[in-house]
Amino acid sequence: MIKLLVLFIATMASLSSTTVIAADGKALYVSRDCISCHGVEGRGKTDKGHPRLSCQQEKYLITQMQDISKGIRKAGQGKSKCGLSKASHGDFDALADYLSKVRPCL
Numbered sequence: 001m002i003k004l005l006v007l008f009i010a011t012m013a014s015l016s017s018t019t020v021i022a023a024d025g026k027a028l029y030v031s032r033d034c035i036s037c038h039g040v041e042g043r044g045k046t047d048k049g050h051p052r053l054s055c056q057q058e059k060y061l062i063t064q065m066q067d068i069s070k071g072i073r074k075a076g077q078g079k080s081k082c083g084l085s086k087a088s089h090g091d092f093d094a095l096a097d098y099l100s101k102v103r104p105c106l
């Protein structure tokens with residue numbers, strides 16, 4: 001019985017930690033206003049040149065965010081400058097985790 005209880009608690013702990021990461025990414029996506037350019041759930045607004053972010057590889061998203069924030073990749077020059085300056089480097093992992101897992105991929 002005790003073994004079962006320990007197993008149950010361990011399972012709950014691992015489940016909730018995964019959920020927290022995903023929830024943080026979603027909250028960041030909204031609070032950092034990525035949504036105004038990249039759309040609901042990162043679906044993009046390609047008519048405005050704002051790329052889809054959802055369903056892309058997590059590693060790819062992190063690399064792009066790092067490159068854009070460092071100015072290595074010039075994204076959205078002019079009117080639609082990518083708002084990554086509002087996100088800190090610590091946010092990139094959570095944002096990429098959320099965006100790579102958000103479903104459905106329409």
Ligand code: HEC
Pocket residue numbers: 029032033034035036037038049050051052053061064065068074075076077079080081082083084086087095
């Ligand atoms: C003012 C509009 C705007 C806002 C706000 C904005 N972006 Fe962007 N973003 C762009 C544009 C424009 C591009 C690049 C288009 C290009 O390079 O062709 C881009 C590119 C990207 C890319 C690379 C996508 C790819 O397919 O290579 C990522 C990742 C990204 N943005 C993440 C974010 C995140 C996360 C936020 C919120 C912190 C954010 N952006 C806020 C306009 C915006």
